[in-house]
Amino acid sequence: MTADFDEEDLPSGTELEELESELPALARIRRFATAATRVDWFAHVGEHPGPRTMDMAEHYADALGFPDARVALVTDWAEAAAAAETLDFDAAAWEMEEQLRAALTMDALDRLSEDALQVALTHVAATVHEPITTSVDEALAIWDERPDELRDLAVGSAIQACHQAALVLAAEAEEDHPFALRFRLFEGGRWPIGIAGLSFNLF
Numbered sequence: 001m002t003a004d005f006d007e008e009d010l011p012s013g014t015e016l017e018e019l020e021s022e023l024p025a026l027a028r029i030r031r032f033a034t035a036a037t038r039v040d041w042f043a044h045v046g047e048h049p050g051p052r053t054m055d056m057a058e059h060y061a062d063a064l065g066f067p068d069a070r071v072a073l074v075t076d077w078a079e080a081a082a083a084a085e086t087l088d089f090d091a092a093a094w095e096m097e098e099q100l101r102a103a104l105t106m107d108a109l110d111r112l113s114e115d116a117l118q119v120a121l122t123h124v125a126a127t128v129h130e131p132i133t134t135s136v137d138e139a140l141a142i143w144d145e146r147p148d149e150l151r152d153l154a155v156g157s158a159i160q161a162c163h164q165a166a167l168v169l170a171a172e173a174e175e176d177h178p179f180a181l182r183f184r185l186f187e188g189g190r191w192p193i194g195i196a197g198l199s200f201n202l203f
Helices: 011-036 051-064 079-087 091-109 116-143 149-170 178-187
Strands: 072-073 191-194 199-202
Touching: 011 079, 011 116, 051 072, 051 091, 051 149, 051 178, 051 191, 051 199, 079 149, 079 191, 079 199, 091 116, 091 149, 091 178, 091 191, 149 178, 178 191
Parallel strands: 072 199
Antiparallel strands: 191 199
16 A cells, blocks of 8 residues: 655655754764773772863852862762752852753754754663663672662763753764763763862762
8 A cells, every 4th residue: 555645745845955064963873872881880989080081160150150169079979969968059050060961952053953852862861871871880790888868869960961962963063061071071981070169079
């Protein structure tokens, strides 16, 4: 049985051009999602960071708009949970991240349709959720920690970092964008928990 096609349902030439123009950006985001599944999430939390990691952490705090913030090394999961919970009370850092997210979204929508961007970001979250969760469970087991709220905090933070990094790609932003730097800290097996006061908590 052959389906009947209505010519009005077919995309116009302009619509086809728009779809074709979106393909490179969507392909970049898809490749990013695949690469993110191979990251050693949380593999080096609690370890003393090397100079490269410290430099990147300081660069991140500066790029985010907090040049006076100093890297505070978090030593265990209990301390990490406490640091993550204090972020709810630090409006300055949260507002700065929201401004950056909104700006990237606007830039991304200059290059992609709203539907295409939403599909891409949803794909990233769906792709990375399982490997991130598995990595968190493994890290907690190594530290002999009970999951409790720690699991959700860590998984949520890592997925958020992937979302932010995907926005950087979609917006074709600079490689040293704060969200790109934050993702690279995660790539190094760390947990960049966030800025509270004048401290950038890094696990």
